[in-house]
Amino acid sequence: MPEEWATFGTDLHLSISRPGVRVSLERALRTAVQDGRLRPGVRLPSSRSLASDLNVARNTVAEVYAQLAAEGWLTARRGSGTAVSAQVATSDGPAPEIPPYEQESLLPYDLRPGTPNVLAFPRGAWLSAARAALTNAPPDAFGYDHILGRPELRHALAEYLGRVRAVRTTPDRIVIAAGTVHSLSMLCTALKRRGASTIAFEAYGWHALVAAARMQGLRTVTINVDGAGARVDELYATNADAVLLTPAHQFPTGYALSAERRRAVAQWARATGGLIIEDDYDGEFRYDRQPVGALQELAPDRVAYLGTTSKSLAPGLRLAWAVLPADLVESVRKVKKATVWSSDAVQQLTLNEFIRSGAYDRHVRRSRLVYRRRRDRLVLARDHRAPDVPFTGTPAGLHVVMTLPDRLAAHTDDELCDLAASRGLAVHGLTTYRIAAGRDDHPSLVVGYGTPADHAFEPALDILFGLLAPR
């Protein structure tokens, strides 16, 4: 049955006219190649399959293919079928190359913060979880349902976040998102639709989050940061409807929000009706014995808790979650439905299997050990080579802040970063993460130790301390 056979072929869109099928087919194919619609290297259907699709004789197609091959438009190779010639010149010229990397450093060594070691992504374990997910997925997972996220994953996250981060929630208050930018974007849209106008950020942070709030039309203001975390007392003067905080490990200064300020900001939220948005971006990575739980526990009805796999697994997965106060769930559902609809069910079910099988805990604990050792090596290198450079933020996370001593005061941090770049090392100054206007008193570097491959970590430290060590 030729029709059944054609089922396993290749699709090709061609408009031909009758009579004159042969001439018409030849012209249609030549034009499609010439004007670049059929790009060099594209495989064409077999003559049998195309003949069946177009309802013409197989020989007609075979003759047209042979003619165009003779003219150099197509190439035919035994066993691999007919394809558009790789050397053909199209009116478009060659397809523009997409630059392979948009942000990635072209330097051999990278100590910028914000990305875990992507070489350590557990490909095999993730594939096993994907296999289990695809095997066990109920058919409705492939449909349009569940705007907020798959129930299996939301149950698993409620348990996980309660156990590991002391988050108080139930599955029905969790929404799955494509990253913390997405969680924040949905929250800002929902707040704006309720009449909110202003959101406060810490004076230092990740510019992408500020951009997300502005994209939704919110005004942004800042509060200062000191050794006890964000100066939440400043919130009263801002008239902010919401504040984004990084309480466990301020990004990037590294301080934890003090117990007193945790109570104070919960009090601010209750007094003003403001919303606390807790960005727990690296809450899994704490190395000392005294854990710092989520602020959300203090005021579950005033805090939206944002978590992500971007540091614990990989940013490329785009898998994150927000734990919402009950009165925000329906608004966020409406926003998500009218902007992205739902989230990828296969990836959600894969993460669900990954968590339930214990693979997530194992991966986090293994990574924590690796990163703690890197942190220890970083501190040791400092102690040996530049003992007058103070660090902050060492008890947790994937980066530290180094305050530059007076002997390096001739340099701005940008100048020092340029100098590092000239020696092959990408590193950022604190200025890069400054949200508030103004200048810093002490030039500082934000040194990430998550990103490098294992073999690149020591050489990166060598370059860094070559710059920082006293002459």
Place this chain on the structure above:
Amino acid sequence: MPEEWATFGTDLHLSISRPGVRVSLERALRTAVQDGRLRPGVRLPSSRSLASDLNVARNTVAEVYAQLAAEGWLTARRGSGTAVSAQVATSDGPAPEIPPYEQESLLPYDLRPGTPNVLAFPRGAWLSAARAALTNAPPDAFGYDHILGRPELRHALAEYLGRVRAVRTTPDRIVIAAGTVHSLSMLCTALKRRGASTIAFEAYGWHALVAAARMQGLRTVTINVDGAGARVDELYATNADAVLLTPAHQFPTGYALSAERRRAVAQWARATGGLIIEDDYDGEFRYDRQPVGALQELAPDRVAYLGTTSKSLAPGLRLAWAVLPADLVESVRKVKKATVWSSDAVQQLTLNEFIRSGAYDRHVRRSRLVYRRRRDRLVLARDHRAPDVPFTGTPAGLHVVMTLPDRLAAHTDDELCDLAASRGLAVHGLTTYRIAAGRDDHPSLVVGYGTPADHAFEPALDILFGLLAPR
């Protein structure tokens, strides 16, 4: 090495005080269970692992576990470790159940349009593609790069869309999205930021798209639809900045936009600077010999072409794309970056492998054969049992529209759908898809033949024609 061993354990967040570790640990665990943070059934770390994490003696943890098990808070089972007791009563009460289905029909038979047969999702082939994707992914795929989408997939789509839908594009003009709602949402935001205020929709369509435009603050207007597709001549009077069209197979009426109107709407776009948004939601499914290519080919600089895997594979994947006019690429990139950042790399690379291996073509061609046979069975059933019921939209897609004859004029389409529901069949009237205000002259049903499982299709037709057949 106990520390190494603990690497493979389970995480648990507990705050304990010293001295008095034993009492403190017992109280912390009891409170966490009592107040619902540790939910019934949650597995706890081994005593060895928790002791290492908290820096206390292993016996202390073991004794606390035993005490709490004796009190009924925990259960210990040989070989499966210690867990929170399933019978424990928390102050929260039990976790609320998330309703398993939000939209899915609770009826046994479903002839509503819009969803393919999710039972036919090629789980095995998709898993093979995922394996290849995870094996071949460059490390940077797991990082933060590529806001618009993975270059591999955008190259594959440029080739595929040129070959199969006659779309004229280069990879750098393609943006990956989480569905057509997401593509449209990003476009509306970008247009709004350029000063656009109004978008036109066809008088019949999918309400979710209208909601997406309104969420971004655009005013929505409608143009009528007739047997030659949308009445694009009406656009001049609307002052619309953009129009969303379904040219290949108007949703849901099923007409193709005529060649004359294709030229006319391209002319409108050039004359007014308006943008045509081409929603090619089911372009792969055309059953007659004369293909209908993408409108985009006529005016690549005035058309944003939207494609999706929601009909060809499954809506649950949330994998879609927009082919943009060159002057919109940077605006859409900014919008995507500040709302969702990038797209899931693993799923993108999986689709890339799926397309390049030929599996996508094979799946589409196999599905097309299955759906064409269903369409034929539907037409045959009509010819035998209700020959006076005219169909429109039969040459393509996954649904037809049935105009109800005068003998059924006593019923509105809603009434007929209620009657169908009482017999176990979910089906929608045309009214459900009416975007413009007003009433239809002829009550009609929109009958989808994609959704049912194979075994459910004939019984569903039986119920339908039991209602439509003359007595």
